[in-house]
Amino acid sequence: MSTPKQGTLFVVATPIGHRDDITVRAIETLKRADVVAAEDTRHTRPLLQHYAIDTPLVALHDHNERTAVDGLVTRMLGGESVALVSDAGTPLISDPGFRLVRAARAAGIRVSPIPGACAAIAALSVAGLPSDRFVFEGFLSAKAGARRSRLQELVGETRTVIYYESSHRVLECLEDMREIFGAEREVVLARELTKMFETVLGEPLGTLVERVAADPNQQKGEFVLMAAGHTMDEDARVGEGLRVFAILREDMPPAKAAKLAAAITGAPRKALYGAG
Known part of the structure; x- marks a missing residue:
């Protein structure tokens, strides 16, 4: 009896906002996969429906990844293909999926990227900050002490530093950055990229904090913050x-x-x- 051909794990980037920012290859991959492993099936289902994709969905998120991985790897070893998606953008970039990718590779399963949108790279491309060398920090800690401690460690970083931040903490985070980096450090705030209320603001921290504090609309949505690197004469x-x-x-x-x-x-x- 022949051994069934192994399936493939496809790591599929999806739009970060505008639904048209999905590649033809991503749509075809999602249609042909045996199952779509999604960070939040309620979030991904409308996207699949929009493109008439009826592939079954299973949840793969921070709370169930340890237990769900074995079942998905078994399915791929049996010949099925899995498409991994996050709520938005490229999976694993501050999103779940690391354990599944690592387990698939350890099992000898082919892991193939289907590239597309990534909020960090999209923001950097329009920031006007040096982009030849940069550091991605993801989300800073929700705890003020830990957040400030990490910012203090990065105060001398000479590369552009990219952070993600939520609407609940963006102003507090900017205030911490002003205190630690100084009011003259240039920071670019990219908000709601590719969506209706997209905003890109680049100013010294002293000015940027005041502007965001004075405008509640600039405290809503999803944020990418980019700090210019430290410079010396x-x-x-x-x-x-x-x-x-x-x-x-x-x-x-x-x-x-x-x-x-x-x-x-x-x-x-x-x-x-x-x-x-």
């Missing part, structure tokens, strides 16, 4: 590089210490090595 960079170089030189040769200090601070390596 050349003299400050060299000064920081020398400080780091002095510490590293205690435990390693000058050339290696200069190279590492330059990588950490962005100071010219020759300037640091010359000081040694």
Whole structure:
């Protein structure tokens, strides 16, 4: 008796707002799959109905992922294909699905991406901030102390930093960012992307906090916040590089210490090595 061909796990991106932002390939994949594993079946069902997709739905969310994964992997090992979707955008990006993808790969099942919308990338593309290097932090903690602690750890990050935030905490989060990053740090707020009330505001934090606080409409919806990276002038960079170089030189040769200090601070390596 022949062994049935294994199925495939398709990781399918869906619209973040506007329903037309779905690819033809995503629609075809959702139609041909044996089952759609959705973060919230009540949210996904209207999307499937809109495109006349009648593939059965099963729930896969934070609360049941551990128990649901084994059953889905068994189905794929038996030859069925599963399409994984989240409520919006690309699955696993601050959404469930990691355990299923990891288990499928461990079982030797093919995992194939069906790319499309992602709120973080869509926001970054219109932010006007450096996009060659960036950091994605997802959702900061709902607890004020933990949120501020994480922001403090990121205050010196030189890359653009991307956060997700909810309407319940967006103003509080911006206020924390102003306190920790300073009123002059540029932050871009992208709200309700691809939807009717889409807004993209880019201003120094001091101005942005006041603007959002004064307009309740700018506190509604789904948010992507992007903070410009920390910058130093050349003299400050060299000064920081020398400080780091002095510490590293205690435990390693000058050339290696200069190279590492330059990588950490962005100071010219020759300037640091010359000081040694």
